[in-house]
Amino acid sequence: MKKKEIKLNFITLTPLWNGNVWNRTDQLRASELFGSLRFWFEVICYFSGITSKDNYEKGILKDNFDSKTYDEIIQEKGVNFDTINEAFNKMDLPLPMRIFGCNGWGGMLKLKSIKLMGVNHKISFPDKFYVNKENFKISETKPSNKEKSNWSAFYFPRGYFYGDFEITFEVVENILEPIFYPLLTYMEKYGYWGGKWNMGFGRLKIKNTLNNEKISRDKFEFSKFDSKRYKDKTIDELIEINEELSISSPMEEYTKFLFNLKKEDNNSCEEFLEKSPSKITIARIMDLESDKEIKNEKEKEILEKLIALKVKLRSYLRLQNSDAKKDEEMKNIRHLVFGERGEGSKILPYIDLREGKFKGGFLSIVGFSQLKLGEEECHD
Template sequence: MSDTTVESAEATHTLSPRTLTVKIRTLTPLWTGGVDGTMDRIHETGILGSLRWWYEAIVRGLGGYACDPTEHTCTFDTNKYQGSEAPDKRQRLRDAGLCDVCQIFGATGWRRRFRLEVRPLEGGIDFTEGMFPSGRVHPDRRRPYRVGGWLLRGGYFGTLELHFTGEERILLCEILPTLLFIEKWGALGPKTSIGYGIIEITRLQIGEETYSPTHHDWHAQLSELVSQSCQGSRVGRWWFEGLSTSSPYQGVLPVLTNMFSSKVRFKVTDLNWWSEFREIQWLQVGQIGVDEAHWTGKQDQTPTGPFKIANPLSVSRIEHWVRYHKTFPLAPIVRTRLRYSDSNIGVCTDSNGESDWCKFIFGTVHGNEPICGYCGTKVKKDRNDQNRWWCSKGRVSLANNEVFSGKRIQSKVRVSWAYQIGDSEWEFRVWGWLPEHAQSARHRQQREEFLRTLKTSIGALSQLSPLSQLQISPECWVAKQENGETSHFLMTLLTGCP
C-alpha cells in the first residue's frame, strides 16, 4: 500500500485540508542556516527542524513516544499497517513503525503531514559576521595564542509569515500549540544557545478567520475553536484545555518535564547602556589587555599581551542592532558570567582544567569518549553486564541509549540576546533542560543542586558591572522540583510568566 493509498483508506478519519498562517516578529535575530554556514535566505528546513525538536520534547513530556531522530529508527511498514487491528489510526501507524512525532513530521516511507512556506515581510538578512570575545585566551599550535569567543552573524530581522497547509487537526492541535509554546518559553531555529530565535506572534489566520494576541480573550477563542478537533491530541488538549497524561519519558533526550526557564528584565536610563560592557570596550580597541584576559594554558607559557581579536565584531553594527532592531547580543556575556564567575554553577574547574560536569552543562566542541548522558562523567563497561555501561558518579548502570559517544556535546543552558519590551524595559531569557535519572539518587541530587545554583546565579547577575546599574530583576523561574508533581509543573507552563 503506497503512502497515497493509506491516506485514501483513512479519508473518513481525517478532517479537510486547512491553512494556518502565523505572522511573526523577531525579537532577536532568526537564523536558519544555509550553504557553507552562511544564510542567504530563510530556509524552511531550519524552521522545520526546530519545530520538530520542540514537538518531540513536548510529546515526551506528555507521555507520548518520540524516537531519537539521529538514530533513524522509524520506518513505515505497509504490511504491518495493513495487518494492524487497532481501531485508531495513530495506533495503526505506530504498529507500522512510526512514533508519534514521525507520524506528523515524516520518516522513511511516510511523508510529512503538512507543508510549510516561509514568507518574509518587512525586514531582511543582516550579513554581519565577527568575533565576540569571551575574555579567555587559549594556547594554539599554529600561533602564539587564540582569543576565545563566539562567531556571531546577523541573521534575519523583521517580520515574516509561516504559512502551513495540511489537515486541520494537525495544524491546530500539533503545530499551533508548539509554536505558541516556543513563543512563550523557547526560541525558533538553530543557534538558540547563543540567543537567536526569540519571536513574538502578532497574528494568526486559520482559514479565513483572523485572531490577534492583542484581543484580551484570544486564547479562549482559540480554545473554543479547537476543542472538538483536539480530543485525540495530547499536545492540543494540554495546551488549550490544561489536560495532560502521566508517565512522561525518562531518559537523556530533551523532554518538557526536564526543562527550566527564567525571564529576566531590566530597565535602562541611558541609551548607551550596552557600551559599558567590557566586551564592547575590547571590540572598540580590537584587543584584550593582559590584566583583563584569562590565559587557559600553563602559566609559565603565558604570551606577551595585549591579545589581538581576530575578525572582531563591528561595534557600529551592534549599535545599529540596538537602535533599530531593539536587541543586543547579551547572550555571550551572560554565558561567560554563568560559566566562569564565582558562582561556579557548572563546577567548571578541577585539577585537570574544566570538569566533565561543566562541559556537559555548557557544551564542548570536542568529541568525547563514552560519557554518561545524565552528568557527562566518562563511563566504562559494566563489569556485571558487558552490554551496559557504568557511571561512577551516579553509581548506576546505563543502557547504550543513555550514553553519548564521539558526539559534540550541546549546551544544556540557552541564553537569549536582550530585547526591548517597553519604552525603557528590556528582557532576556535563560532556559534549557537537564536529564533526570529516576533510579540514581546521586544524579537527582546533582540536578537539583544545579537548578538551585542556576536560579541563584541568575539573580546574582544584578551584582555584576555594568548589570548592577540596570535595575535588573528576575521576573520568573520555572522548573520541576525533584518531588514536585508533574501535572502541577505542566500547568505552570500554561499559566506562568507573561
C-alpha cells in the same frame, strides 16, 4: 483527511539564522524552520511523557512504520483520521513521526512556503567580542597579544534575517487544535527557530494570522491520538520558571535550578542525567531587560551579557586539584550541558517580550539529553 492552509506573519525578536555550506546566509530556508518545529515537538513529547528513552536509538527516534499493518487497516476500514491513528497505535509509531512524517508516511503538517514581508534589517553586531576568563567582563576591542590568552572570543554570524516574514502551513484539520495551535503557542513563548540558538538567535513572535485564526492554545490534547496511553498536558505543566535570579547571583543558584547540580556533587555523567530536571527550566534574570523602543542596540547588549554569563557558568564547572576520574566526569557533564565550543548547548540564552520590555535569561533542556543525546556524550 481534510487539510487547511494557515498563514502566519512572524517578526523576529532575535535574529534568525539559517546556515548553508558557506556558513553564512540571510535567506530563509523552509527545511531549517520545519526542522526546528519538529525538534521542539520532540522536546515537548518527552517532557509530557509521550516519548521516552525506549523510543530512541543512537539519538534518533525509532521508525516503527509498518506498511503492511497500515495497508491492512486502511483497506478494511477506509482512510480517515481515526483509522490511520488506529494503525499507528498498533505499530507503536512515535507521535512526532505521526505529525511530521517518516519513511512511508508523509505526515500531517507541511511548511508550504515562506514570503518576506519587509526589508532585512541589521543590528550593529560587532564581528566578534571578547569575554575575560577571570572577571567575565565584555569587550569589543581586540586584546593585545600579551593579554589574549585571558580572553575568549565569540563571533556573531554576519548573515541572518531580522524583520517580518510570512509562513504558509498545510495542516490536517484534526490536529489543528490538539497539536498545531498549542505548538505555535509554545514556540512563541519558549521555542527557537533556525540555528545559532547557543547565541540566543531564533526567537520569533507571531505578529498576526492572515486567516483570522484564533491560534492561542495552552493545552496539547495528546489523548486524541491514544486515550489509553497518552494524557493531555498544558504548556505550563511542562515549564518551571525562576524569576528571582540576578546577574550577581551565585553560580550555584543557576546550576541548581537549570540542571540540578552542585559543584561539590560527586556524580558520574550518567547519574547527573538521571537526576536532571523533569521540566524545561527557564531562568528570567530580573536585572537584565531593556525598553522595546531601544530594542536593536539593547538586544545586542543583552545577548553579549548572557553569553558572558554562560562563560562564567561553564567556568564554575571546572574543578581545581581534583582527582583525575572526577575531573573527567565533570568535563563530560560540562560538555553535555554547554556543548563543545558552544555548539549543541542545552543552556540557551533566552530573550522574551513581556510587559513592553525585552527581558533576558536562560532556557534549559538538559533533561532532554538523557534520552536523545546523553549516552554518547557521557563517553566522548
